Amino acid sequence: MTTKLFGEPVRRREDPRLLTGQGRFLDDLGAHALEAAFVRSPHAHARIRDVDVSAALDVDGLVAIYTWEDLPDLLAQPLPLLIPHPALTHGRTAHPLARDLVRHVGEPVVMVVARDRYLAEDACALIRVDYEVLKPVVGVEEAVQSARLVHEDVPGNVGAHLVQEVPSAAGLGARETIEAAPHTLSFRLDIERSASMPLEGRGVYARWDADDESLRVYSSTQTSTSVRMAVAARLGLPLPKVEVIAPDVGGGFGVKIVHPWPEELLVPWAAIALGREVKWTEDRREHFVSSAHERAQVHTVRVGFDDDGRVLGLDVTILHDHGAYTPYGIIVPIITSTQLPGPYRLGAYRVEFSSIYTNTVQVTPYRGAGRPQAVFCMERTMDRIAAYLGADRTAVRAVNFIQPDEFPYDQGLIFQDGRPLIYDSGDYPESLRMLKELIGWDSFPALKAQAAAEGRSIGIGIGCYVEGTGVGPYEGGHVQVTSDGRVHVSTGLTSQGQGHETVFAQIAATELGVPLERVSVVTGDTRRFGYAVGTFASRAAVMSGNAIALACRKVREKALRIAADALEADPGDLEIVGGEVRVVGSPGASIPLATVAVLSNPLRYAFDAEAARATQFAGASSFERPPVAEGEEPGLEGRDYYSPLRSTFASGMHAAIVETDPLTAEIRILRYAVVHDCGHLINPMIVEGQIHGGVAQGVGGALYERMVYDGHGQLLNASFMDFLMPYATEVPFIETAHLETPSPLNPLGIKGAGEAGVIPVSAVIASAVEDAEGIGIDRMPISPSELFDLRRSAG
Amino acid sequence: MTDIAITLTVNGVVRQVEVPGRRLLSDCLRHDLGLTGTHVGCEHGVCGCCTVLLDGEPVRSCLTFAVTVDGHDITTVEGLAAPDGAMSPVQRAFTECHGLQCGFCTPGFLCTVTALLRDNPSPTGEEVLEGISGNLCRCTGYQNIVKSVHRAAEIMAEES
Ligand code: FES
Ligand code: FES
Numbered sequence: 001m002t003t004k005l006f007g008e009p010v011r012r013r014e015d016p017r018l019l020t021g022q023g024r025f026l027d028d029l030g031a032h033a034l035e036a037a038f039v040r041s042p043h044a045h046a047r048i049r050d051v052d053v054s055a056a057l058d059v060d061g062l063v064a065i066y067t068w069e070d071l072p073d074l075l076a077q078p079l080p081l082l083i084p085h086p087a088l089t090h091g092r093t094a095h096p097l098a099r100d101l102v103r104h105v106g107e108p109v110v111m112v113v114a115r116d117r118y119l120a121e122d123a124c125a126l127i128r129v130d131y132e133v134l135k136p137v138v139g140v141e142e143a144v145q146s147a148r149l150v151h152e153d154v155p156g157n158v159g160a161h162l163v164q165e166v167p168s169a170a171g172l173g174a175r176e177t178i179e180a181a182p183h184t185l186s187f188r189l190d191i192e193r194s195a196s197m198p199l200e201g202r203g204v205y206a207r208w209d210a211d212d213e214s215l216r217v218y219s220s221t222q223t224s225t226s227v228r229m230a231v232a233a234r235l236g237l238p239l240p241k242v243e244v245i246a247p248d249v250g251g252g253f254g255v256k257i258v259h260p261w262p263e264e265l266l267v268p269w270a271a272i273a274l275g276r277e278v279k280w281t282e283d284r285r286e287h288f289v290s291s292a293h294e295r296a297q298v299h300t301v302r303v304g305f306d307d308d309g310r311v312l313g314l315d316v317t318i319l320h321d322h323g324a325y326t327p328y329g330i331i332v333p334i335i336t337s338t339q340l341p342g343p344y345r346l347g348a349y350r351v352e353f354s355s356i357y358t359n360t361v362q363v364t365p366y367r368g369a370g371r372p373q374a375v376f377c378m379e380r381t382m383d384r385i386a387a388y389l390g391a392d393r394t395a396v397r398a399v400n401f402i403q404p405d406e407f408p409y410d411q412g413l414i415f416q417d418g419r420p421l422i423y424d425s426g427d428y429p430e431s432l433r434m435l436k437e438l439i440g441w442d443s444f445p446a447l448k449a450q451a452a453a454e455g456r457s458i459g460i461g462i463g464c465y466v467e468g469t470g471v472g473p474y475e476g477g478h479v480q481v482t483s484d485g486r487v488h489v490s491t492g493l494t495s496q497g498q499g500h501e502t503v504f505a506q507i508a509a510t511e512l513g514v515p516l517e518r519v520s521v522v523t524g525d526t527r528r529f530g531y532a533v534g535t536f537a538s539r540a541a542v543m544s545g546n547a548i549a550l551a552c553r554k555v556r557e558k559a560l561r562i563a564a565d566a567l568e569a570d571p572g573d574l575e576i577v578g579g580e581v582r583v584v585g586s587p588g589a590s591i592p593l594a595t596v597a598v599l600s601n602p603l604r605y606a607f608d609a610e611a612a613r614a615t616q617f618a619g620a621s622s623f624e625r626p627p628v629a630e631g632e633e634p635g636l637e638g639r640d641y642y643s644p645l646r647s648t649f650a651s652g653m654h655a656a657i658v659e660t661d662p663l664t665a666e667i668r669i670l671r672y673a674v675v676h677d678c679g680h681l682i683n684p685m686i687v688e689g690q691i692h693g694g695v696a697q698g699v700g701g702a703l704y705e706r707m708v709y710d711g712h713g714q715l716l717n718a719s720f721m722d723f724l725m726p727y728a729t730e731v732p733f734i735e736t737a738h739l740e741t742p743s744p745l746n747p748l749g750i751k752g753a754g755e756a757g758v759i760p761v762s763a764v765i766a767s768a769v770e771d772a773e774g775i776g777i778d779r780m781p782i783s784p785s786e787l788f789d790l791r792r793s794a795g
Numbered sequence: 796m797t798d799i800a801i802t803l804t805v806n807g808v809v810r811q812v813e814v815p816g817r818r819l820l821s822d823c824l825r826h827d828l829g830l831t832g833t834h835v836g837c838e839h840g841v842c843g844c845c846t847v848l849l850d851g852e853p854v855r856s857c858l859t860f861a862v863t864v865d866g867h868d869i870t871t872v873e874g875l876a877a878p879d880g881a882m883s884p885v886q887r888a889f890t891e892c893h894g895l896q897c898g899f900c901t902p903g904f905l906c907t908v909t910a911l912l913r914d915n916p917s918p919t920g921e922e923v924l925e926g927i928s929g930n931l932c933r934c935t936g937y938q939n940i941v942k943s944v945h946r947a948a949e950i951m952a953e954e955s
């Protein structure tokens with residue numbers, strides 16, 4: 001019997017509690033807590049002249065009302081700018097509660113605490129804020145031209161400006177190379193705003209223990225350790241006196257990585273100030289107008305290529321709409337600009353972006369983080385080249401691919417982690433071969449002709465991408481075997497539904513040779529593991545997975561050493577199978593791992609049967625050395641960290657067949673195929689689930705989702721009624737195939753899989769609609785009415 | 796605001812509670828009765844997370860005032876398993892087919908699908924899509940939820 005579980009489609013261990021209503025999400029906690037609500041700005045740009053709370057004071061059940069002026073010094077400061085960058089010359093963040101100026105609809109102005117949420121909202125409704133309304137700046141093009149400023153001290157509304165350039169082999173710049181190329185094309189490509197939209201919004205619940213002077217905060221976050229540090233710093237508490245726990249989290253997709261959210265500071269602060277438990281649960285409208293969006297960018301592309309479609313030079317200029325603040329720095333446009341080359345070897349590449357402030361909700365990473373835009377640019381470019389040359393779209397891609405023997409491949413750029421962008425491994429030609437086979441690329445023309453004969457128009461599209469995954473700097477894992485033989489694993493990063501309890505248990509069970517049932521996993525609880533970065537950028541499996549494997553290896557080594565002593569064997573002759581340490585090839589000689597755990601601690605009160613049984617193995621103690629020898633620790637546990645040299649690079653290719661209705665211009669996806677390479681698979685079922693979910697979000701981004709702002713900066717569709725996300729009826733069946741090119745960078749050979757599904761979808765659908773219609777598609781998402789208009793202007 | 800005394804039969808247990816007239820059924824179940832399995836994703840009737848069975852029929856508990864269901868029978872996700880805790884065929888199918896990720900939308904799906912399969916024990920693919928087309932899931936991409944529904948139908952047929 002082996003316990004090799006790595007690579008198996010093991011069923012999820014988190015399911016039973018989630019299926020029976022026993023999950024514990026943020027709003028399920030704190031039954032008796034006071035509840036907070038916020039008065040938020042109804043204006044996109046305004047000066048606060050006065051806040052009058054007098055009418056609200058009569059609300060029965062009101063406990064407290066706070067404005068910016070009530071905040072203590074540390075908390076009154078602007079929120080931290082998390083990822084500074086030299087190119088971000090004018091980084092700006094909001095105050096936890098607005099001070100003087102509001103810069104987008106939804107910015108929090110007043111916090112109310114009451115006996116319950118209904119009463120808190122009653123009080124909010126009675127608070128009068130007097131605003132001097134200013135004209136807002138909406139949309140990047142208006143922002144760069146406008147004399148009006150979002151921040152008075154940020155000229156031209158430009159927060160950041162960055163150029164990266166990789167010259168050609170001959171040392172020429174991209175612009176010169178393009179001028180000299182046999183063929184050139186220029187065009188503009190737009191993508192609209194969307195948002196993560198987890199079904200559980202944000203939420204915070206805090207308890208202050210006045211006797212112990214300690215604070216416990218629960219937050220629906222993707223990074224509990226960083227929330228903890230932020231809370232300690234901004235509330236002036238010693239770090240060890242603050243605990244932050246991410247309970248069950250109902251989806252994140254990026255938006256819950258921002259930290260601290262104003263509410264993550266304000267709620268704990270109020271809990272301390274009032275000496276009572278306080279909770280805030282975001283409602284859906286709040287989520288639309290006060291969390292974060294992403295995607296909106298305008299791209300100007302110029303490309304030079306030869307007769308085979310080989311890209312000799314590519315020049316891309318990006319206007320990135322950053323919304324009102326830059327709490328998360330300029331990660332999104334940095335990713336777009338560096339991930340744009342994808343699986344291709346570009347002759348010369350120049351990319352330039354400006355990050356622009358507007359009076360709209362701030363922009364921070366949403367699943368894929370800048371990559372859907374990048375892939376849209378690169379893949380539209382490939383399609384344009386193919387169309388220009390009259391070549392097959394896959395053939396143009398193939399001539400540009402980096403070849404399998406060229407890894408590690410240095411793109412010559414600096415990636416989001418500040419490290420060189422070097423691809424670790426991959427096999428793009430094989431991936432394309434698999435995809436073409438899966439979707440039936442070569443036989444599609446016949447299908448299309450047949451459909452045309454029936455009066456139907458169908459089209460096929462393709463999109464290829466490379467995704468930097470598993471970004472550092474580190475994650476850690478702690479593993480403890482207790483005297484009952486159970487294995488307790490903890491890691492600091494969080495989980496929002498990715499099945500970490502299962503995959504991390506698979507890794508630990510495999511490494512330690514114990515049955516899965518004996519392994520328990522805790523994530524995102526700073527009481528159990530204090531150092532962590534967080535769950536984002538498809539990094540959890542790579543980072544914590546490897547850290548846990550390394551910690552298990554330490555534990556295993558110690559277990560074998562102790563067992564070798566007890567069994568009078570050589571550690572090299574031992575193996576752990578089914579929770580028993582045994583001498584290889586001699587079945588009689590074994591000792592349970594549980595017993596080894598007891599032996600690892602010289603203090604052996606016989607609390608349990610295991611301890612009593614272990615005494616038979618205890619050797620005579622020597623009076624020459626202390627019970628815990630130098631360099632040793634009591635207990636069978638280990639902690640280790642994994643810190644990679646640089647990111648891993650997963651890759652994939654998607655293809656779709658769509659049908660467009662000749663009358664209504666409705667776009668229907670008939671088939672969707674995915675070839676995916678994330679290195680070794682820990683749990684293929686879970687990886688596939690991640691792909692499905694990603695593709696569904698991509699379909700939303702390609703066909704439905706957009707944030708509709710009017711000229712006054714009002715978000716016109718801040719509800720699920722008007723912001724359309726796909727239901728089961730809109731998402732196609734997804735056919736998948738896996739390619740495994742293991743990463744040479746980490747012990748488990750894995751790359752990440754969390755975001756891949758979403759990345760190329762807009763590019764693929766655009767490609768397919770273009771093929772069906774014969775009309776160029778240069779902005780996404782595309783609705784039937786937009787397609788209808790395109791037809792009219794083309795016809 | 797004067798509270799109103801109501802009586803609900805929730806998961807087979809008679810519960811009495813006093814609520815203001817404006818109290819949503821979702822809040823009443825979650826916060827007054829402590830049955831937090833029912834989730835709230837939008838509070839405007841679109842996502843389906845808050846779906847419970849009212850006299851056997853799926854309803855949005857976020858669009859229902861608690862006082863309007865005085866005297867009625869409600870089943871929440873906590874009431875789907877057998878009294879001994881054994882998961883229902885629908886619940887088992889969801890775990891077999893990886894029909895959930897974060898699990899936030901799941902209680903709404905489970906209630907919807909339970910009613911769907913009671914009324915139509917062997918739905919076609921179209922009927923399954925139609926049946927779950929009022930529930931949003933942001934994680935799974937639905938494919939495995941659809942698979943779960945078919946699998947649940949199979950389990951129910953095998954066990955009947
Ligand atoms: S919470 Fe009731 S439908 Fe969304
Ligand atoms: S599983 Fe997360 S929303 Fe459905």
